[in-house]
Amino acid sequence: MFWGARRIGDRELAWGHLERAHILSQRYFTRHWHTHWLMLRLAREERNRAEVRGQIRRLAAVPLGWAGGWVPKGNTGGANVHPLKPMSVEGDLAEALEGYSPWKDVAVRVAVVVTVLLMVLWARSAWSEVRERNGEFLTVTASAASQCTPVPALEGAEDIVLDTAAGRGFAVGGDRRAFRGGGAGRSRVFAFPADDPHAARDTTPDEPAELKGFGADLLRKPDGSVWLGIANRSNVAHGIEVYAVAEDGFLTHYNTLTSPDFRNPNDLVLLSPSSALVTLDKRSPAGTIWEVVEGARRAATGRVVHLEQGSMETIADGLLSSNGIVRLDNGRVAVGELVGRRVSIFAPNSNGDAYQLERRIALPFAVDNLTSPDGRTLWAAGHPKLLTLARGYQRDEEHKSPSMAVAVDSVTGTVRTLFQDDGHLLSASSVAVALPDKRMLVGTAFGPAATLCEGRS
Numbered sequence: 001m002f003w004g005a006r007r008i009g010d011r012e013l014a015w016g017h018l019e020r021a022h023i024l025s026q027r028y029f030t031r032h033w034h035t036h037w038l039m040l041r042l043a044r045e046e047r048n049r050a051e052v053r054g055q056i057r058r059l060a061a062v063p064l065g066w067a068g069g070w071v072p073k074g075n076t077g078g079a080n081v082h083p084l085k086p087m088s089v090e091g092d093l094a095e096a097l098e099g100y101s102p103w104k105d106v107a108v109r110v111a112v113v114v115t116v117l118l119m120v121l122w123a124r125s126a127w128s129e130v131r132e133r134n135g136e137f138l139t140v141t142a143s144a145a146s147q148c149t150p151v152p153a154l155e156g157a158e159d160i161v162l163d164t165a166a167g168r169g170f171a172v173g174g175d176r177r178a179f180r181g182g183g184a185g186r187s188r189v190f191a192f193p194a195d196d197p198h199a200a201r202d203t204t205p206d207e208p209a210e211l212k213g214f215g216a217d218l219l220r221k222p223d224g225s226v227w228l229g230i231a232n233r234s235n236v237a238h239g240i241e242v243y244a245v246a247e248d249g250f251l252t253h254y255n256t257l258t259s260p261d262f263r264n265p266n267d268l269v270l271l272s273p274s275s276a277l278v279t280l281d282k283r284s285p286a287g288t289i290w291e292v293v294e295g296a297r298r299a300a301t302g303r304v305v306h307l308e309q310g311s312m313e314t315i316a317d318g319l320l321s322s323n324g325i326v327r328l329d330n331g332r333v334a335v336g337e338l339v340g341r342r343v344s345i346f347a348p349n350s351n352g353d354a355y356q357l358e359r360r361i362a363l364p365f366a367v368d369n370l371t372s373p374d375g376r377t378l379w380a381a382g383h384p385k386l387l388t389l390a391r392g393y394q395r396d397e398e399h400k401s402p403s404m405a406v407a408v409d410s411v412t413g414t415v416r417t418l419f420q421d422d423g424h425l426l427s428a429s430s431v432a433v434a435l436p437d438k439r440m441l442v443g444t445a446f447g448p449a450a451t452l453c454e455g456r457s
Contacts, residue, residue, distance in 0.1 A: 006042070014042060015078070022077030023093055027105055029066040036062060039077060054079025069109035070102045133298070134386040135341075135365065140402035143420035147454045148442075150425075153200035154190055154450035157443035158430050159267065159324075159369050161218040163226060167194045168249055169433070169441070170203075172213040172230055176446050177395065179212045187213035189230070191249035195436050197452055205243060207253035210234035215267025215324060215369060217276070218245075227254070227273050231265035238263050240307060242273050259312045262305075267324045267369060269333060275308045277315070279322040279335060292390055294321075298339055304346075304355075315355050316346055323368055324431070328410055329375035332358065336367030336380055343367060343380060345410055361413045365404045368445065369431035372410075379418065381405040381429040381442060393427050394446060403429030405442055419453060426451040 001017045018039050025031035036059045043051035061083065065071050074087035074097075081087070089097055131137065154160075156173035163169065171190045178185025192200035204211075214231040221227070226245035232238065239258035243251035254273055262280075269277040283301045284290035294301065302322030305312040316322075320340030328334055331348040333355065342362045346355040365382040366389075372378055383389045384402045392399030400423030407416045418432060419442055430445040440453045 011042065011046060015039075018042065019076035019078060020093060023074055023089060024096060026065070026071040026073075026075065026077075027100070027102070029062065032066065032071075033059065033062045035077060043079075051079045058083055067109065069105035069107075071105075073097070073100070073102055131387060134339075135384045136387050138364075138384050138402075140384045140404065140420060140422050142422050142425060143417065148419075148421075148425060148451050150449035151197045151200070151441070151452050152449040153198055154192065154441075154443070155188070155448055156446060157190070157450040158213070158445050159215045160371075160431050160433050160441060160443045160450070161216050161228070162194060162371075162433055162435075163218055163220060163245070164194070165220055166226070166249075167436075168192070169194050169197070169435075170216065170218065170228055170249075171200070171443060171450070172216045173443070174204075174213075180394070185212070187211045187230075187232075189213070189228075189251065197435070197441055197450065201249075203250050205251040205253055208232070208234065208236075208241060208256065210236055211241065213241075214265065215279070217268050217270040219270040219272070221272075227270060229257075229268050229270035229276055231268055231278065232256075233265065238265055240265060240268055240270075240276050240278060242270070244273075255309070257307050257309055259307065259310055262307065262312055266322065269325055269327055275306065277325060277333060278305050278307050278312075279303075279319075279325045280305060281321045281323055281338065302337065304333075304335060316344075316357070319344065324370035324380070326370040326372050326378065327375070328372055328378075332410070334370055334372070334378050334410060336370050336382070338366045338368065338382070338386070341366055341382075343370070343378060343408060343410075359413065361408055361410075361415070363406060363408070363415065368429070369443075371431065371433045373434040376410055378408040378410055379405065379432045379434065380408055381419075381432040383428060389428055389445075393423070397446075397448070400424060401427045403427060403442070403444075405429055405432035405440075419451075 006014045022035045025035050040055035072084050072086040074089040154171045156176045157171035160171045169192050174188035188204045190200040191203040212233045216230045219227045228243045230241045232241045239256040242254045244254050264280050266279045266281040281302050282294050284294045300318045302319030303314050303317035305314050319337050321338035322335050323338040324336035333346050335344045342360050344360050345358040347358040365384040366386040368382040384404050389401040393401035402423045403421045403426045405419040427447050428445040429442050431443040433441050442451045
């Protein structure tokens with residue numbers, strides 16, 4: 001109707017249609033704004049400066065009126081009436097607006113605003129709680145208890161195992177950022193003399209073609225044979241790669257332990273060349289946002305399984321991201337829980353066919369890998385600020401992540417600090433092992449070098 005009146009030049013009729021449109025459209029943002037835009041255009045054609053100025057002001061006020069929900073019922077929208085003045089509505093327009101009250105829209109807007117504010121406050125509080133739970137407010141300083149130096153020969157040594165009888169160690173590492181989350185890249189395996197980690201050499205086996213290693217374990221059998229197991233999260237299938245270790249330290253692939261439902265292996269205790277206890281840390285694929293969400297929710301989806309070729313059996317579950325696992329004396333095993341920031345000790349039952357929880361020991365960091373120098377004492381390394389690791393250092397060498405390692409008495413639960421750093425000497429500590437002559441070797445999940453410390457207590 002407006003356009004028809006405008007075409008025939010009846011501007012009074014055109015204004016009348018716009019005023020009627022304004023009365024009906026005030027409660028709707030787009031229609032209300034468009035009506036004032038048409039009024040502005042008509043005012044410019046009439047060279048009505050007062051109306052032009054009035055419509056510009058009203059266009060600017062449309063978002064505020066819509067956001068608040070209150071509009072003057074019946075207001076015709078022209079510059080000749082106050083923009084906040086309610087006016088009577090008669091005729092067919094009164095019927096169209098029957099039952100309408102601006103205060104109802106105000107109530108809806110207020111409810112929406114209050115709901116959004118409460119959601120924002122809840123989200124901020126929840127995020128703050130997640131950060132606190134993951135140690136983001138901790139102050140981690142460098143420890144000067146011993147002299148420590150980098151070992152570049154052990155790049156990205158995520159896990160380290162020792163063969164004390166042979167005086168040799170193995171480290172599983174390489175550029176782990178390159179393949180985390182399914183990217184290209186291949187793990188490297190280093191062999192090194194226990195008395196000189198700087199003399200490490202690359203003994204990476206040719207098989208399997210795709211090796212994306214996590215934790216490792218070494219088994220020396222009574223017959224003298226030595227076996228190395230590595231948790232492999234290849235894009236083809238997840239499994240445990242088992243290698244025969246030669247006298248010179250070189251590796252020959254023996255077999256791959258896996259089963260149809262085997263996913264996300266993190267670390268292992270090698271029981272034999274054909275069986276192992278394995279930690280499965282979570283359900284979500286590594287390197288994805290869902291992994292972060294699962295950790296932030298503290299989802300108890302971690303477990304330990306007894307894996308044999310083609311089958312597995314859960315022996316412990318409900319763990320908060322089960323990570324490192326190590327043998328202890330008396331048939332016990334210890335499991336590090338990354339998100340849980342604790343170590344859980346499991347003991348075999350009287351029949352020796354199942355494990356039961358013996359105790360849990362809280363630690364001041366997200367627990368990565370575990371070692372045990374004597375069967376009773378645990379050495380645990382990990383990440384005081386897990387989110388700093390997940391959102392920063394895990395992706396970029398420039399964003400340092402603090403490191404920490406402790407000794408834990410598995411019987412009394414006492415904890416003693418072995419190593420602590422703000423991330424500039426060593427970021428993302430993942431494992432600590434005892435070397436001869438009171439030295440300690442600390443590995444890193446993503447860093448360019450392990451760290452060798454002299455004079456440990």
